[in-house]
Structure formats: C-alpha cells, structure tokens
Amino acid sequence: MTPQAMTPPLAVRGLAKHFGGLAAVQGVDLDLPAGLITALVGPNGAGKTTLFNLITGALAPDAGDVLLDGARLGPTTPRQIARRGVARSFQDLRLFDHMSAGENVLAAIEPAAWFWQPGDAAARRAAAAAALADTGLTAAAGALAADLAYAERKFLSLARILATGARIWLLDEPASGLDPASRARFVALLRAAAGRGITVCLIEHNLDIVTELADRIVFLDQGRKLAEGAPEAILRDPALAAIYFGDRA
Amino acid sequence: MTAYLLNLAQLAAIFGLLAASLNVLVGYGGIFSVAHAVFFGFGAYAGAQIALNVAPDVLLVSAAGGLVAGVLSLALALPALRVRGEYFVVASLGLQMVATTAFTEAEPVTGGLGGLVGIPPPQLLGLSLASPWAFLAVCLAALFGGLAVMRLLMRGSFGRSLMALRDSESAAEAFGKNVALLKTLAVALGCAIAGVAGGLFALQMAFVNVESFTLDQSVLVLAMVIVGGAGTLAGPLVGTLLLLLLPAALSFLPGIPPTEIGAVQQAIYGLAMTLLMIFRPAGLAGRAQGKR
Numbered sequence: 001m002t003p004q005a006m007t008p009p010l011a012v013r014g015l016a017k018h019f020g021g022l023a024a025v026q027g028v029d030l031d032l033p034a035g036l037i038t039a040l041v042g043p044n045g046a047g048k049t050t051l052f053n054l055i056t057g058a059l060a061p062d063a064g065d066v067l068l069d070g071a072r073l074g075p076t077t078p079r080q081i082a083r084r085g086v087a088r089s090f091q092d093l094r095l096f097d098h099m100s101a102g103e104n105v106l107a108a109i110e111p112a113a114w115f116w117q118p119g120d121a122a123a124r125r126a127a128a129a130a131a132l133a134d135t136g137l138t139a140a141a142g143a144l145a146a147d148l149a150y151a152e153r154k155f156l157s158l159a160r161i162l163a164t165g166a167r168i169w170l171l172d173e174p175a176s177g178l179d180p181a182s183r184a185r186f187v188a189l190l191r192a193a194a195g196r197g198i199t200v201c202l203i204e205h206n207l208d209i210v211t212e213l214a215d216r217i218v219f220l221d222q223g224r225k226l227a228e229g230a231p232e233a234i235l236r237d238p239a240l241a242a243i244y245f246g247d248r249a
Numbered sequence: 250m251t252a253y254l255l256n257l258a259q260l261a262a263i264f265g266l267l268a269a270s271l272n273v274l275v276g277y278g279g280i281f282s283v284a285h286a287v288f289f290g291f292g293a294y295a296g297a298q299i300a301l302n303v304a305p306d307v308l309l310v311s312a313a314g315g316l317v318a319g320v321l322s323l324a325l326a327l328p329a330l331r332v333r334g335e336y337f338v339v340a341s342l343g344l345q346m347v348a349t350t351a352f353t354e355a356e357p358v359t360g361g362l363g364g365l366v367g368i369p370p371p372q373l374l375g376l377s378l379a380s381p382w383a384f385l386a387v388c389l390a391a392l393f394g395g396l397a398v399m400r401l402l403m404r405g406s407f408g409r410s411l412m413a414l415r416d417s418e419s420a421a422e423a424f425g426k427n428v429a430l431l432k433t434l435a436v437a438l439g440c441a442i443a444g445v446a447g448g449l450f451a452l453q454m455a456f457v458n459v460e461s462f463t464l465d466q467s468v469l470v471l472a473m474v475i476v477g478g479a480g481t482l483a484g485p486l487v488g489t490l491l492l493l494l495l496p497a498a499l500s501f502l503p504g505i506p507p508t509e510i511g512a513v514q515q516a517i518y519g520l521a522m523t524l525l526m527i528f529r530p531a532g533l534a535g536r537a538q539g540k541r
C-alpha cells in the first residue's frame with residue numbers, strides 16, 4: 001500500500017470540549033479509514049454528537065485537531081467542512097420542513113448564495129432525482145418534508161447527503177426507530193455507499209444494526225474513547241457491555 | 250367616487266409591492282423585521298428629492314428609491330443580522346425608532362415634520378402621467394413586474410436556499426450555504442423593492458412626511474404579509490387588499506358615528522386578525538391546515 005492509501009480521509013487528534021464544568025469530549029483520537037463504516041457507540045451523553053459538532057466546525061474545540069487527508073484543518077466552519085466533501089446528518093434531522101422532499105434534496109446541492117448557481121442545473125436535478133430514487137422517495141418528492149412519515153423523514157435526511165456526492169458521511173443515529181423493512185433498505189444503502197469508497201461514520205445505539213453494518217466500532221464513554229476494533233471483539237467485551245447497558249459497578 | 254377608487258387602487262398596488270417585498274425577508278428568509286416602513290421611507294424621500302430637484306420621472310424616481318433603500322439596508326441591517334432570530338425583531342424595532350426620529354429631525358433632507366410638499370405630477374420619459382388611470386397602470390406594472398422578479402428568484406435556487414435557512418439554519422450551513430450572505434441579499438432585495446414602492450408612493454401622494462414611515466406602518470405591512478400568507482406569492486397581495494380595503498369598506502358602514510369609526514375599525518381589525526391566526530395560522534393564501 002502506498003502511504004497515500006493509508007492516510008485516513010478524516011482523523012481527529014486530541015479533540016477536547018468542555019461545557020462549563022462538564023468535559024463532553026476529552027482527548028479523543030479517531031481515524032476513519034477510507035471506504036469503511038465506523039460505528040460510534042456509547043451510552044447517552046457519551047459525547048458522540050459533540051464529537052460530530054467538533055469535526056464539522058459547528059462547535060470550536062478547546063484543544064485538538066481535525067485532519068482531512070492527513071492535513072490539519074485549523075479553525076473552520078460548517079460551510080468550509082461541507083465544501084471539503086464532508087456531509088453530516090442530525091440526530092433531530094433538521095429537514096427543511098416547509099419545503100418539498102425534492103426541494104430539500106435540491107437545496108442541499110446548491111451551495112452558492114447568489115441569485116444563480118454555477119454549474120449544470122440539469123445535472124443537479126438529475127442528482128436529486130437519483131438520490132430520491134435510491135432512498136425510495138420518488139413518489140414522495142412533491143410532499144412537504146413536514147408531512148412525510150417517520151421513516152421517510154429519516155431517508156430524506158439521507159437523500160440530502162447522498163445527493164451531495166460527499167466522500168465522508170457523518171450520520172447521527174440515522175437508523176433509530178426504523179421498522180425492519182426500512183432498516184434492511186438502510187443497511188443496503190450504506191453498504192453500497194461504502195462499496196463506492198465513501199467513508200462512513202455513524203452513531204448508532206442499536207447493536208444489531210451495528211453488528212450488521214459496521215466494519216469497526218469506536219466506543220465512547222464520558223467523552224473518552226474506551227476501545228476500538230472489530231465489532232465482534234468490542235461487543236464481546238463484558239466490561240464495555242456493562243458500561244453500555246448501564247450496570248457499571 | 251371614481252377618483253376615490255382610482256386613488257385606492259393605486260395605493261393598493263403600491264402597498265401590495267411593499268408587502269411582497271417584506272415577504273422576501275419574513276416569509277422566505279424567516280427574518281422578522283418591524284422596520285420595513287423605514288426602507289419604504291428612504292425610497293419615498295429619495296424619490297421625492299429626485300422628483301423635486303431633477304425630474305418627476307417614474308423610472309428615475311423609483312430607481313433612486315430602490316437604490317437608496319437597498320444600499321442603506323446593507324449599512325443598517327448588516328450589523329443587526331449578526332443577531333439571531335427573535336433578537337433581530339428587537340434590533341429592527343430599535344432601527345425603526347431611530348429612523349422615525351431621524352426622519353423628523355433631518356429637515357434639510359426630509360422636510361422634518363412638515364415633510365416634502367409640492368411634488369410635481371409624475372411623468373414617464375417626458376409623457377405626462379397626470380391622469381390617474383395612467384399612473385394606476387404604472388403602479389400595476391411595478392407591482393406585477395416586482396412580483397415576477399420575486400417569483401423567478403423565490404422559485405429558483407436563491408429562494409430554496411433562503412427557505413432552507415429559514416427552516417434550519419444549522420442544516421443549511423452544514424450543506425455549505427453562506428447564511429450571512431444569503432440573509433444580506435434577501436434584506437437588500439426586499440428593501441430595494443420597498444424603496445421602489447416608496448418612490449411611487451411619493452409620486453402618488455405628491456407629498457411625503459414621517460407619518461407614513463412609522464412603527465404603525467411597519468406593523469401594518471407585517472400584518473398584511475402574515476394575514477395573507479407569509480412565504481406564498483399571492484399572500485401579501487391578499488393581505489394588502491384585505492387590510493387596505495377593509496378600513497375603506499368599514500367607513501361606509503351605517504350607524505357608526507364618524508368620531509367612533511377609528512375605534513370600531515381597530516376593534517374589527519384586531520378581532521379578525523386574532524381569529525385568522527387561530528383558524529388559519531398559515532394565512533389566507535397559505536396552507537389550510539397550518540402545521541407547527
């Protein structure tokens with residue numbers, strides 16, 4: 001392997017964030033290897049979402065660095081991160097509720113703020129239509145996001161990311177609450193994305209989905225990375241299970 | 250009677266344009282301003298000065314009104330856009346109060362409390378528009394021209410970006426949108442069109458003074474947008490017709506002593522608006538079952 005191929009598309013080093021007296025993220029190191037699905041697991045309040053917020057510039061870290069393709073980013077904004085090919089979803093979805101599903105996806109791939117967009121409008125419409133088709137939302141394209149069913153809303157949040165063509169996806173509990181059929185479609189979608197070389201990091205509480213989907217698990221608790229490795233190894237660790245299921249001694 | 254109706258129709262067209270311009274901020278951008286009359290005023294004073302000192306040409310006057318209001322909106326609204334959401338309402342309230350005072354005090358430019366009087370009858374490229382029918386045609390052309398521009402922009406990527414940040418600013422940013430620039434452009438566009446409406450207003454009234462550009466006026470225009478349906482193309486027009494024509498219609502109500510008309514109007518207004526927001530929160534032209 002060339003050194004280039006071994007450099008993870010996204011990595012963090014020594015990332016830390018305090019909220020008042022609460023250390024939400026403490027000195028976390030993390031590599032997201034190219035084309036793999038990394039699951040970020042840990043109990044409520046472990047700092048998973050905060051880690052995403054730090055990576056995407058939604059929050060400024062107290063210490064530490066984010067590295068894209070091995071290069072330190074320095075202080076950044078969500079906008080700059082997005083333009084570097086990192087897309088994220090939100091635990092509470094944050095759809096554009098009063099726009100149609102189709103407009104939601106289109107708006108996600110029209111970054112220019114001026115009265116027009118550079119580039120090929122037809123290609124953008126095609127990309128949006130493809131993302132809707134891949135997520136099973138073609139029939140719902142004209143419906144307001146606020147009117148969609150629960151699973152459709154989850155898929156719409158994924159469609160927005162799919163359409164961007166981002167190479168790194170950070171997904172915050174994208175599968176929570178999905179029915180079994182939707183879950184199977186979701187797993188297939190993510191597998192296909194990883195197969196295309198997209199680097200995925202997802203936060204997920206459901207260990208069945210994690211087992212099914214993840215190539216690697218990173219275990220976070222109280223802002224610290226406690227373990228990382230193959231799913232079987234992590235999930236078999238009784239100490240981690242105790243923390244995860246809340247019956248710590 | 251015809252003269253009265255023509256006058257009303259001209260005003261309706263001008264206020265329709267004004268309400269539609271505020272809709273860009275409020276309805277599409279989610280930027281709640283209670284200072285829109287300020288920019289209407291900038292346009293009216295600028296237009297009046299041009300009409301008095303250069304020529305009362307509608308194109309010249311409305312261009313000057315739009316330019317002055319658009320440019321000043323950048324200077325004044327930019328600092329305020331740094332604050333978020335509900336704080337912007339308060340910031341715009343402050344702006345409205347400062348501007349009302351400034352309009353009153355800046356006598357050399359605004360004529361102070363007395364205003365600017367004796368604005369000559371409007372022209373278009375040397376043709377007289379003194380006929381109320383001709384000026385009505387100009388007002389309608391401005392209204393529908395303005396609506397066409399807004400429709401084009403709001404149905405395009407600019408409108409989508411604006412609505413996206415209205416619905417979730419953080420998600421819009423996460424998809425690479427320049428939220429500050431989008432808001433700035435929305436404010437400049439909305440205020441420039443308000444300035445055009447102001448220029449026409451100066452020509453229509455033949456005089457301008459501060460009373461037309463107070464907080465009351467800003468609130469009335471905001472009510473037009475919300476009652477009609479914020480974020481819809483037709484909404485502001487519907488709201489304008491209702492809120493402008495309702496008082497006119499009420500003045501024909503029999504059995505109300507003339508001294509009480511004002512109070513009765515206020516009461517009916519207030520009641521109608523409260524009921525509307527309860528039963529149709531998205532406005533008359535908005536979706537029937539308002540979500541949220």
Ligand SMILES: Nc1ncnc2c1ncn2[C@@H]1O[C@H](COP(=O)(O)OP(=O)(O)OP(=O)(O)O)[C@@H](O)[C@H]1O
Nearest residue numbers: 019022024042043044045046047048049050051091
């Ligand atoms: N903006 C904030 N201000 C103050 N405290 C915060 C903020 N964001 C998160 N926290 C706190 O930081 C800790 C970590 O929160 P975070 O949302 O990262 O947890 P999480 O691992 O995503 O949990 P969950 O599984 O419940 O989503 C929590 O105690 C939370 O209350």
Ligand SMILES: [Mg+2]
Nearest residue numbers: 048049050091
């Ligand atoms: Mg979380």
